[in-house]
Structure formats: structure tokens, C-alpha cells
Amino acid sequence: MNVLKPHLQTTIWTLLQANASQREIERVTGISRHTIRAYQQRFAAEQSNCPGVATGSEAVASQIAPPRPPASLSAATSLCEPHREFIDAQLRLGRNAMAIYQDLVDHHGFAGQYNSVKRFVAKLRHKVPEQFDRLSFLPGEEMQVDYGEGAPTRVAGSERYRKPRLFVATLRYSRASFRCVVWKSSQRVWAELHERAFRHFGGCPQYVVLDNLKEGVLTPDLYEPELNKVYAATLGHYGVVADPARVRDPNRKGTVEHAIGHTQSTALKGRRFESLEAQNEFLAHWERNWAAKRIHGTERRQVQAMFEEERAHLKALPLLGMQYFDEVERTVCDDSCVRVQHCSYAARPAAIGSKVLVRIYVQRLEIRDIRTGKLLRTHAKAERPGTVVLPQDERVFNPSRETRLILRQASEIGEHAARLCQLLFAIEGRVGQRKLWGIVGLVRRYPAHCVNAACAQALEQGIYSYKRVQGLTESLFAEALAAIEAQASASSTTTVAAAGLTQQHELIREAEEYGDLFAQAAATAVCTMVATASTQRSRS
Template identity: 75%
Template sequence: MNVLKPHLQATIWTLLRKGSSQREIARVTGIDRKTIRAYVQRFAEAEANSPGVATDLGEPTVPPRPPAAAAGSVSACEPHRTFIEAQLRLKRNATAIYQDLVDQYAFAGAYNSVKRFVARLKAREPEQFDRLEFAPGEEMQVDYGEGALTRVPGSQRYRRPRLFVATLRYSRRSFRRVVWKSSQRVWAELHEQAWRYFGGSTHYVVLDNLKEGVLKPDLYEPQLNQVYAETLKHYGVVADPARVRDPNRKGSVESAIGHTQATALKGRRFESLEEQNAFLEHWESKWAASRIHGSARRQVQAMFEEERAHLQPLPMLGMQYFDEGARTVCDDACVRVEHSSYAARPAPIGSKVLVRIYARRIEIRDLQTQELLRTHARAERPGTVVIPQEERVFNPSRETRRILAQARAIGPDASRLCELLFAAEGRVGQRKLWGIVSLASRYPRRLIDSACARALNDGVYSYGHVKAITEKLVAQALQALDVAPADANLTQQHELIRPAEEYAALFARAAAAPDPLHPRRSPEHDPQ
């Protein structure tokens, strides 16, 4: 209890004798109500121990009047409790309730009385949660947060990277990494790094419904992205996405992120991601792992040593990551991947298939069932055609006929070369045919036809060869124009050159003819 000066104690005692409430005394004197309450109790105890004896204030103590707002007193709003509770369920505030009480029930109390009564009714016990307990190696929780300010590579600017935290639920041992950008593949790679860091994987992983992990949130059948799902399958882990807007399901990792931001990274700056990751690993091993956990009352590292033996063993090979996307089977029975063609049979022409692109191979799967249809070694050079000879399609399609018609418009040699190319390669070679006929939009057709003739003589049936010859012929033609003599004498007499008199007669006759736009006027009447 605060010890007040004698004159303040006398003031409290005097006001109590006059029947003032504790609230009024606090308002007049500025003394806290808790201190006033303590002195009321002190005065009462002094009276009980020595009734009728003078106090140190110079006057006998008298039992003070119980304050108006003391415990056990009945509020003026108590008779209207049912009405007030009903209004609170309608989300109405104390002002509106007070006005209705005055209008409808002739309420004579003060607004502050209603305000205090409403505040007591609104007071609720804090929401309670059951703390879930898990066996060692059973669950890992993951989430993203914000890291410390880090210099952006190649600039003087700082910004916050994304902070990935994975926490083992039993021991609370954590793995932390910062990255600039996240994606489905980065999300899966961070999980793999965490399991390698811990020395094993857990049976379950709890995560948010972020797009890197969950494509379609659902309480019963959440849809994971395929890269993440394959990574979990490779390590024998089952994903357990938390309910939407329910972060308490993964409270351990939420607490770990807050602890990292407030203790390890607060007020720090780093020059690179590598520097921040090295600091986080040092901080985790030296400080976070050696701490005594608040609820478990045990050291985190000691609990992790117990849990380590219960983690699932890691596979010998790491996850083979891939990119995937839908592709259309072209009329040559192939799909285009990175400027190369791969056979897609038994998928029919015109259908959609799922293509997975690994580091060294290409997988073609059914778009609906994910069934594997074909596997090819990944081509190292763009423009490669990976299709067996027996699967090539040689019957001409409408596109083939359209290309051959354009080749015939260029010239006979171009038409012959395109027909031979189609006969040798089938529909797969239509891309070369398109390249040859598209040269007509940039170069003269007679030069393209001459280039095709040379290619036939050379025995090289290739779009690149035809293009190179065409460009060479164009360069030679331009060079011939540049070296032509500028002062060459013009021919004045030739059988194709008409005499100047004929041109003069033609001009005179045209001048005498009537104007076709104004038939009533002749040229000689036009104003000069």
C-alpha cells in the first residue's frame, strides 16, 4: 500500500465521515482507488481493535459508511439486466441502451452506472486452448515470416527477405533460412534442407494454406501442388494443412518466428543472405537450442537428442525436382518442350498431356490420371526431334497442303525441296517447311527458289542451308548494285524507246480531252 502523507490521510478520513464514496474521493483528491480502499480497510481495522480511541490524526475513529460502489451493493441497472443483455446480443453500445432505458423504463440512474454495468456484462473469461502433446518425431510445423533487413544484391538498397522456420513439435528445435523469393520448388527445397539439418523426417508436417504448398484449401481433401506432394512422398511425410484462419494449430512455429524476430534479428542488418543464414544457424545452436523451454521446463537440445532417434531415416538420394505444365499434342504426334519435339503417343493428336521436365529426362503423363505415358532423355540442343522412325506421320494434313501450296508459289525448286523434305521426315519436318516458305516475306522469291535449287544440288535438305544460301545471294546482288559505274552513258536509241514526238502528241491529246469529273466543262474554260 502506498503510504500517504498525514494531511492526505486526514482528507480521506474526513470525506468518508461525510459519506462520500470511494469513487468521489478518488475524483476529488486524485488518489488511486486501490489506495483509498486500503486506507478504508485500515481505518476499519483500527476501529475494531481500539474502539473509541483517538487515532494519530487527532480525532476518534468512526466506522466509515460503506461506499456506494462497494462489493455487495446492487446496481441501479440490475432490475433491467434481461433487457440490457438482450441489447448487448444485438451489438448495441452503452449509450443506446441508456437512452432506451430512460425512454421505455423511466430509468433514473446515471449514464455511468449503465456504462459500468455493461462493462461487467461484456467481461468474459479469456479463451482457453488445450495444449496438444506429440510423440518424438511425430510432427514438424512450418511457416514463413520476415527476416532482418538485408542488402539487395547489386544495389545499396535494403529490404526484408522471407524467413522460413521449421520447428519440431516435441523438442521445439528449429531450422531457419531466409530467401528472397518463394515458389513451389523453393518451398519444397526448404523442407528438404530442414530434414537434412535435423538428420531425419517427421511423420507429419503442419503448414498454412499458402499457395506454395496448398493449391486448394479443404478441411477433408486439400489439394497440394504436385512438386510439394512428390517431395513429401519421397521422404515419407504426410501433410496436415491447418484449418483456414486457425494459426493456433501450429502455435509452436508461430512462437518460434516471433522469438527469432524479437531476439535474434531485431535491429540487425546484413550484407547478404548467406551472412544472415550463417548468423541464424549460429544463434540456433548456441542460444535457442540451449534455452530452457517455458512450458516443458527442459532444455531444447536435450529434448532434441531424445527425438533424434525417432525421426524417419532419410533416403539415399535427394528429391529430383521438376517443372510441369500442360502441352497440346501437335499433328506430328509430338509435344514441344523448350524448342524440341518429343513423341507423345499413345496420346491422341490434339489432346492435352502433362509434361514434367526433370534435369535429365522428360516425362509425358495423362493430364487427368497422372499415368505415365512416355519417358525421353532430355535433348541438349534446341530443335532436336525425339521420335522413333516408325512413329512418324507421313500422310499430309491440311497444314501440310497449305505449306506446299505456298512453296509452289515461290518456285518449282522450292516446291520440289519441300516435297522431298516432307517425304523424308513426315509431319515432324513441317517446321522446316514453314521456315523455308517464310523466307518469302523477307527476300525475293526468285532468290529463294535459286537457293532451293542449290540445296538440291548439294544434297542438303535443310532450312538452315537454304536460308544461308538465300542470304548469300541477296548479299551478292546488293554488292553488284554498289559496284555499278555511276557515270555510265545512258542509251538514247533503242527499239523499245519511242520517239519524243509520240509522247508530245499523247500529252496534247490528253490536254484537249474533257475532264471526266466535270463533263460540262472543258479544260480551256478552267480559270487560270
């Protein structure tokens, strides 16, 4: 047993007399519970012997541990002892020392001071520790996940350090953990971290316990929580069920909470890293060489051995990984298409004007019903902006009010513009109205006769395209500007040559007279400046 200094022994003895637990004494003094337990046994043995005179080894022990008066003696000397039953009953009702003191004075004729009641109440009051049920889980049943803070890491391209987010996933049976740090979190990052955890463990648990953060749970509810779509699709792909904890109930996922604290206090405390990759490599090394090989305090077994036992009970991983997507809401236009990333995609059987959900994958695109999530249409993702993915038999050719408006504006531009717009609509239907709007909108930047002439040339060439009309309009406008500038330059040259320059006239003086005039004006200005400066100095 460690031999403590006399004042520390006195502190332990005093706290034990006050019915403090060993854990509380350890928290207050910083002394190990094993040492506190040994001194408690030693004090109990000495009190049971209770010699009248200490001799020999007992005298030495009395020098180390201070003599303690019997508890009965201290209670007997208190003025509150005759009222013990009343005070104890009031404490059970939850009343404080001041209220008990006031009742003792008013109804029991108590003559002591408030401090006497306060000390007596402190001895009688017993702190009942908060109790928790210890839950047990089957292998491969539950995994708990949560975010914490990682160690300070240098931000790329700067000298600044910042703490990233620390993701920890812990299997409840074996306490094996997956740890990873990221700069930012989002719905997709949250789902990707779960997938990496499944791959790390080599299998999937039956369900996942998580917090009610927005990356995973959109609307917390005890019975039917609304999950983020990407996260729900990821768990569905791996056959895992989400079990969000109650709001403000972190004890439900106490295993991962402890794992985060263990990681921060043991692995990352006092460390700095130059990059996220370096910190993730260190966390993997620490988990493999230290955390997995530790003996768990509750189970008294090695974490790695428990994980090897649990590995066989995890569900097998699917052959293909999760295909992540972005989900957006779109309205079906009057041409029966939806606009996604500057491209048009057929949306039938969705009705014109209705809302649909569009899931954008890397190589494909899905159109789903906004209420039921039912798949309506699948398309390969277009590579070039402006592409129209719409079969010819699904095109709508009956003119709408928007079509009539465009054709009326085209007829105001000119005959050729109206004819070209009519041909484009007859070829492409309503889906080609965007091209018609582009042709009509050229009059905002160029004269109408240039746009009309460009449409005439496009009709002659047989190229019915907005880009072609735009290029022809720009060329015609540039040619017109060049012709105007050339005509204006020729006209000014002719005027100057015809008029000539007059060198002799009665109103034109000699050059020397103009020079004398300029010199006289400069001298007058200098004199004025000097006079002004002298006046200011005299005033100051």
C-alpha cells in the same frame, strides 16, 4: 520483493480491485507478474488483519500501500445496489450499460445518473478469458511451417536495405526449429526449404501443418485440399503428409507462430545484415547456442534435450534428394510430338491434338496424362535446340492438310523448291514440316527466283536442309545485289564521260559576278535584321 513507488502500488491495487488478471496488469503497467503476485498477497494479508489504528511496522506499511476501503462499503453507497440482481441478469444477456440504465429508469424508478450505472456495471462484469485446449503430440509426429519477416538486409549491388522472407520449421514435440531467410518465394523454393529442414533435423515427421499460401496449397479445402504439384511430389518423396490448417485459423499452428515471434523479437530485433548468407549464418549460430539450449516455459525442459529424444522417432531420409522439375502443359502436334524448349519429343501413346503434362527435369523429360498424371513417355533432355527425339518407326508420313498447303506454296515458288520440299517430307514425315515452312517463308525476304535457284543447288549437292537453302539464298541474293550495283556504277561513269562538262556558255557568267551577288544579298539581310530589332525596341 521489489519496492515500487506509491503511485505504482496504487495502480496495481486499483486494477486488482477491478478484477484484472496479473497478465493484464503486466501488459498495462509493464511490471513483472512475480512482483504483482507478491503485492497481491501483501494486500490480501493487510486486508485480513484490517487494524483499526496502524502502529509500528503497520504504520510503515500503510505509508507504502494506500488504505483500501472494504468492497462492501463501496457497493453499499451505490444507488444501483438494490437492483443488483436485475443488472447482473441483464449483463448475462449481453446488454450494455446504457440499455440497463434506460430499463432502470423506465421500469424500476431509478433516480441516479448513467455514470453510476456504468461504474456499477464495470464492477459486476467479469471478463472470461478465452480458453484453448492444450494439445500434446508424440515425438516425430508433427512439424509446423510458416513464413515471417527477417531483419533488414542489404540488396546486392545497392545501398538499399529490404526485409527478406523468414522461413521457420518447428517440430511440435521438442520445439526445435530450422530458420532460413530468402529473397523470393515460389513453389520450388517452398519445397526446397522443406527439404533443407528435413536434412537439418536428420529425419522426417509424419505430417506437416502449413498455412494455405499458394506456394503450398492451390485450392484450400477442409477435406481434400489441392496441393502444388512440386510441393506434393517433394512430400511424397520424403513420405510426409501435408495437413493444411483451416482458413483464418492460425492457432492450429501456434507453435511456429510463436517461434517466428521469438526469432524476430529476440534474435533479429534491431539488427541489420549485409547479405542473406550473413543472416542465415547468424540464425544458425543463434539456434545452436541460445534457442536450442533454452528451457521451454511450458515443458520446463531444455529444447535440445527434447530434440535428442525426438530424433530417434523421425523417419529416415531417402538416399537421394528430391529431383525438382518444372511442369508445363502442351498439345500433341500432328506429327505425334510435343514442342518443349525448341525441341520435339515423341508423345505416343497420347493422341494427336490431346493435352499432356510435361515435367522438365535437369537431365530428362517426362510426358504424363493430364487427367490421371500417369507416366506416358520419358526422354533424355536434348542439348541442342531444334533436336527431334522421335524413332523412325513412329514417324507419320501420310500428308495432312497442312502438308498439302506447304507443298502448294512451294510449287508457286518454283519447280526445284517443290521437288526439295517433297523429298524432305518423304524422308522425315510430318515432323519435318517445320523445315518446309522455313523454306517457303524465305520468299518473304528474298525473291522467289533466288529461293528456287538455291533449292536447285541444294538438290545438286544432295543436302536437304533448311539451313543450307537459307545460306544459298542469302549468297545468291548478295551476288545479285553486287552485280546490279556494279552495272549501275559502270553505266553512270560511261554517261558522264560521254557527255563531258561544259565550261563556256552564254548563260554562264563570271565567278566575280556571283560573288558580288552573294555579298549584296548578305548586306541586305543584315540591314533587315537591324531594322526589325529597332522597331521591336521602340514598341516595347
